[in-house]
Amino acid sequence: MARIAGRLRARQAGDWCVLLVGIDHLGRMNDAFGFEVVDQVVEAVAVLLRRHIGADDLIARFSGSKFAILSTGCTGAEAARQRGEAICASIRAARVETSAGRMPVSVTVGGIAAPEIPAKLSGLISGLGEALDIAKRRARGSVHLYQRDRARERQRRANQKTAEEIVRAIWDGRIGLALQPVVETGTRQIGFHEALVRMAPMPNGARRHAGQIVDSAERLGLMGVLDRHILGLATKALRRDAALTLSVNVSPSSIADFDWLRQFGREVGPDIGPRLILELTESVVLHDLSAVRTFVTEARATGARVAIDDFGAGATSFRNLRGLGVDMVKIDGSFIINMMRSSDDRAFVRALIELARQLGLKTVAEWVRSERTAKALQEAGCDYIQGALTGLALPYAGPCGGAVQPEG
Template sequence: MDSKTQDARRVGGPDDLNPTGAQTDDLLMNAVKAVGDAAYRWSIDDDLLYWGPGSEILLGISEISKISTHRDFTSRLVTDGPSRYESICRSRESDAGSGVPYNLEYRIRDDFGGMRWVEDRGRWFGGPDGAPAFAVGVLRAIDERHKREEELVRLSTYDELTGLLNRVRLKEALTDAMIAAQRGRQNSAFLLVAVDNLALVNDAFGFDVADEVIVCVGERLRGLARRGDSLGRYAGNKFGLVLPNCNEERLSAVCDRLLAEVRDKVVMTARGPVAVTVSAGSIALPGHASSVDQALARAEEALVSAKQRLRDSHVVYAPSREREKTRLRNINVADELITALNDKRIRIAYQPIVDATTCEPMMYECLVRMEQPDGNIAAAGHFVPVAEKLGLIGLIDYRVMELAVETLRARPDVKLSLNVSGRTTGDRLWRDTLASHLDRDKHLAERLVIEITETVAIHEVSELTDFVATFRELGCQIAIDDFGAGYTSFRNLKTLDVDMVKIDGSFVIDLATNPDNQFFVRTLVDLARNFNLPTVAEWVSNEEEVVMLRNLGVEYLQGFYLGEPRMTLPRPLAGIDTKRTVA
């Protein structure tokens, strides 16, 4: 090819880029060049390509003559769909005079060993027979756009930290496995694997090391996964593994191998070696789940059971009628509880706490009850354990607090004791609401004792300090309930600055005939006395226990023998000054 012909093909050819053969519009060509695009004209009959300015730069071609024919050009293309020739020359559309548009995307090999993504937009025009005669178009570099799209696909498919499947894709893989299993093609299984005590690693080494642990555990699990298995990061420290063609009999052996792979090698991190174990819950499919959500829930359940045993344990899900009955009961009780809250059928029963010497009521403990639609009263044991398990206890505590405040306002002659769950001590709304009531009426605070269970005092001392300080400053007293059941550190009592301790009722049962209980009560009373803390003995059931507790130095008593919980308070004595607070 002579230089004149070559130069013509670079600039636009004898017919230029215009299908009418007019001279190229300089303004249009300059605009195309300015945005970095490359214009071309393809003469289909003789297979010649005419390229506009800037084509070499866009395509990474050192000499444009290397792609002066369509055959030369397409030899460099990589496309997943129909070829460029098929898309244009074998189009089923016909040219009505204005040309037929096309829009293609493909990769082209450059002269530097790389691949470049381009978008090819143009129109082909038919000859006298209607068949495509020539095409004109523009190529645009779209590498950056494809990188962004690939990154979006990656992020929508893979977990950013571990590179494993993310939760969405893991569920899709589980769906596919369950469909195959339900159609009878093969059994499958699902494993949920969690790193044990990752919070301790966070505290001891930092979150960056915990991330290293998660990544390493993921790599080890991936190393054990078979071809066709699907491994993903389910959430936080949990991994999910879908096992096609795996029956229930093999699950225990699979779990043993996974646990050993993690347990037997320390994880080398930037801050040194870390010993790690995992626990696993697994479920065989389709036998024990009819849906993906059910499979996930039951695998979670098996994992929780494994963690409750010991670290480095695994449990294969097995159905249990008793467990299902318990769950059904929990659902019914929860529904009953929410309805009772909405209907304001949560009530208070008042149980007297009496002076050990005179047996006269000094205050009343507020015990929650539920009034049922038929008017019967349900004891706390019917619904409180379920409320605690399902996270509804805060709603109950809030309602009981409102009722206690109403009672204190209506009965200036009584002093009340109000139980608070561990969850509620951190409930800002509960705290602010009660503080607002007490701040408006100081006489309410003088007649209110707030009881915190000992287990909360043991585990949440730092969190409770502010809670206790807030209500003591407002004028309330603070009591530790169930004292002795958890062996509270007396240093914690001093830190919390409580006003009273209530001895756990389990030490009062059979006090007259049980030397161990006598020893415990005597010890607890002596220790409380060293801190100048009055004591209340719970569950007092007979006169003999009253006498013994009084002799041991217990100041206050509570129990059915001294007064059962009642839904109403006794009327004030005639002539009592209701404006005076009870000591």
């Protein structure tokens, strides 16, 4: 790609295009026939592509299944599209012979035509990848050309700024814990605290709420590093404060994240495991039941408990809960907040509590805001309540008043 970018800088604007040609379904082909056959297909496609380039054109291997072509004498988007379609038709019509026999092969093409060239190589690569992804989503064997979108570029710059802010806050120790009490429904004694994320603002910066931080981290692929940071803060707090029991949220990406699991195995043992509750959202259970079952087994081996968060919002059956071996369900707050106005929600919550009791699971009701709701939950047999009625999340300062900071 560097050679192609260099050639572009040396050319005049308006008479070129760059095409990114992706071979379709190589993963399936590899599963069915093996690496050797895939290599033969890739080599055959490379030979076919060379037939479509002129003396001044340039072709380069972009990745295992993709080739980039700088095509000169190509003026305008329509000419680029025609060239891409000709490549697709040629590959589709070709007879690709392999050791496993003749293989049907197709390619999909993303392209950039002058004058849409991004100023930097990174922009060129990003634009080509985006165009190819759009083409694949629309139809395999099709062509899509990149079109500059200023609104999308502004959003990407904003994403970069947010990602840098989150990562810098972790490095600077500005992301810490805020603890919200979860109390016994009848006695109002604290059973444990949920550890929520809080980020201290930079000087003259705006404060971000926990939901904003988590939403941004999930959207930008930073939940792994954020989860590991929060786990480290939580285990440090548990060792400092022997009276503390914490629940910690675990995102879907961390369930099978080797780094998170290795950190958990290193930092959580029988000394603090019984005072740690790991909260998994119901959507995680639905996504990969096998991975969750393994996760629960390893977590409980340390004495830690496992809770299903936002329960009732998805479609997890109680049979799955029994098979997973979890200890607790946290009933989704959207049912709790409306239960005194909705007979349907009230009946649903009571049914969840009764079924959980039959399975030996503790229940937590989230978003409890009124004494009336708390009384109804107590009458239904709910074990714990959590919400504005019993206390909002407050920054954790430790048993001696010192702020919990990441170990460095």
